[in-house]
Amino acid sequence: MPTIVLACPKGGSGKSTSSLVLATQLALNGADVTLIDADPNKPQSRWARLPGKPDNLTIVVSTSETTIIDDIESAEHSTPFVIVDLEGTASLLVAYAISRADLVIIPTQGSQLDATEAAKAVTLIKQQEKMISKSIPHRILFTRTSPAIKPRTLAHIQEQFRKFHVASLQTHLHEREAFRAIWSFGGTLNSLDPKHVGNIDSAKANARALAAEVVKVLQQLESNKPLSQEKPHEVTV
Numbered sequence: 032m033p034t035i036v037l038a039c040p041k042g043g044s045g046k047s048t049s050s051l052v053l054a055t056q057l058a059l060n061g062a063d064v065t066l067i068d069a070d071p072n073k074p075q076s077r078w079a080r081l082p083g084k085p086d087n088l089t090i091v092v093s094t095s096e097t098t099i100i101d102d103i104e105s106a107e108h109s110t111p112f113v114i115v116d117l118e119g120t121a122s123l124l125v126a127y128a129i130s131r132a133d134l135v136i137i138p139t140q141g142s143q144l145d146a147t148e149a150a151k152a153v154t155l156i157k158q159q160e161k162m163i164s165k166s167i168p169h170r171i172l173f174t175r176t177s178p179a180i181k182p183r184t185l186a187h188i189q190e191q192f193r194k195f196h197v198a199s200l201q202t203h204l205h206e207r208e209a210f211r212a213i214w215s216f217g218g219t220l221n222s223l224d225p226k227h228v229g230n231i232d233s234a235k236a237n238a239r240a241l242a243a244e245v246v247k248v249l250q251q252l253e254s255n256k257p258l259s260q261e262k263p264h265e266v267t268v
């Protein structure tokens with residue numbers, strides 16, 4: 032415990048990258064982490080075959096709806112953090128994983144089309160909440176945003192989510208070469224070579240901020256502090 036599930040039906044929204052950045056950062060912070068690779072394309076397993084995986088980060092492949100709940104449960108018993116990287120579809124596997132989450136993070140890029148897909152993830156979460164009669168905390172994570180400028184479209188989308196009481200993480204996963212490079216070179220942001228990849232320090236600061244905010248959200252949820260006004264609703268972003 033806790034289990035953090037990354038979900039969004041939109042392919043390319045940043046689920047795998049955000050999962051890996053979060054998992055490696057928590058591991059670099061000293062925590063034992065299991066990253067469950069629940070996407071049939073197995074991106075995390077491919078990354079793990081490259082050099083530099085931290086020893087305290089375990090990758091578990093779980094791509095079947097018949098095993099996902101058991102795999103999450105057994106990971107919860109072996110490491111304090113469990114992160115689940117899902118495929119970009121609305122499958123039974125996705126629904127099961129969401130139902131086991133202490134926090135669902137919904138990565139989305141800052142465009143209207145992407146936000147509409149993110150809203151579908153929120154609707155799926157709401158359905159699962161009804162099914163299990165329990166609230167499933169969730170946060171939007173804006174990905175691939177510019178660290179320098181905030182386009183009006185992004186501001187508009189953020190406002191729409193606020194209007195529908197869907198909370199967003201303050202930290203974005205900015206567009207950074209370093210977040211692409213870990214997939215090519217393996218390892219973590221710390222093991223990237225500054226001769227090959229620019230602006231690693233900014234990416235590191237971004238990853239630290241993301242992990243810190245996620246931990247803070249989990250602590251606040253744990254202590255039952257009301258963080259956001261999460262109400263049942265239909266979302267039409």
Ligand SMILES: Nc1ncnc2c1ncn2[C@@H]1O[C@H](COP(=O)(O)OP(=O)(O)O)[C@@H](O)[C@H]1O
Nearest residue numbers: 042043044045046047048175204205206207210
């Ligand atoms: N913050 C980021 N900065 C730069 N590239 C990114 C970032 N997030 C994702 N990408 C790139 O965008 C593409 C899709 O990201 P990915 O994490 O695979 O999305 P998903 O898992 O939702 O399909 C990949 O090529 C990835 O390298």
Ligand SMILES: [Mg+2]
Nearest residue numbers: 046047070074
């Ligand atoms: Mg993916």
